[in-house]
Amino acid sequence: MRGIVEKLDLDGMGIVKVENREFHVPFTAPGDEVEVKKWRRKKRRLIVTDFEVVEESDIRVPPECPYFGRCGGCALQHIPYSEQLRLKSEKLSKYLDMEVEVLPSPRIYGHRNRIDVVLSTGGIGFRRRGTWWDAVDIEWCPVFGESSKKVLKSLREFMGDFKPSLYNIRENSGFLRYIVIREGKFMGELMVNLVTSEGQLPEEFPDYFDYATSIYWSVNRTKSDVSYGDIERFWGSEFIRERLDDVVYLIHPNSFFQTNSYGAVNLVKKVAELVEGERILDLYSGVGTFGIYLAKRGFSVEGVEINPFAVEMARKNADLNGVDAVFRVGEDRDVENLATYDTIVLDPPRAGLHPKLVRKILKEQPKTVVYVSCNPATLGGNLKKLLEKYEVETALGLDMFPHTLHVEAILKLNLKV
Missing domain, CATH: 2.40.50.140 (Nucleic acid-binding proteins)
Known part of the structure; x- marks a missing residue:
């Protein structure tokens, strides 16, 4: 047909x-x-x-990546970038029921600061589109950049010398599972994290990556196909650093950080433009990406995050930047006294806001809400509820994920008079 x-x-x-x-x-x-x-x-x-x-x-248009069309990572490299932005604008506009412009990424190749490379019997690379068991063999990732070529070449040299077994996801067998590459694009620091099953890693392993700032060995003791595990050992620096504008952040193998450093600069600047008043609640604060940036600009910031390790990292980042932001462990639905803050900044996981938190916002009515979301569907659902008491002052998208249909959105909501 x-x-x-x-x-x-x-x-x-x-x-x-x-x-x-x-x-x-x-x-x-x-x-x-x-x-x-x-x-x-x-x-x-x-x-x-x-x-x-x-x-x-x-x-x-010609795709930059030789693996495009097989790899499950990018879907749109063959589409002109202006058309990609139009598609993302259409997607956001549909879910939010309003016209939303999407601002471009400053770079559309070499922008990702993290890739999780599958080490499997099916291949060393990324999952083949439409499969959970197969992988496309790659030598490098143009979306990450040249350093991925260097790391994967070193990995193959190590494998050639020591012949470690590769993971078979169907049988839950094999030693090597993932290699995660992270890079501070503005700081030039590189992290290599090898994720394995339980076993013995040859002591010569770090010698193959002597150019890396930080080298980790993590052990995944579960059957789950995830690219992280218990830290077994590290060599070099415990962290790598990334700079967004004038703020420096520490990055650990098990901490989340925005994957497009160039787009993240625009993201933190835009959030700083939208907040009102002096007292800010940074909810879902993570490692302090927004909170520390705002504190450096003179705002009084309190961050709340459910992950204790992320809170620990946020406190380290606050110390590193010499700011007085306060970060504590807590659940979104249990935050109290929302009206005492001039602005609450929300950056929830893809599932969106907890229904109890939405009800609490509508009841306590803080004057300004800045909502950052990577999932237009849940953002749209939350927005319908919030519009009972709030009105949208600003709605825009940022392209943090070129060549995919993913898009980041920022809304500024003001309490209705």
């Missing part, structure tokens, strides 16, 4: 209508002529798994 891609859906797949059926085809562009061969049904949609682009659209 053949058809023409009419447009892209909100997951970045091309929509082809053939014989009164609508097919969703990955890695295609509007105007492509496509021959559909195989498909599967997923969530009431027909997702094409085998196809051929018979004639390419004029809109296509």
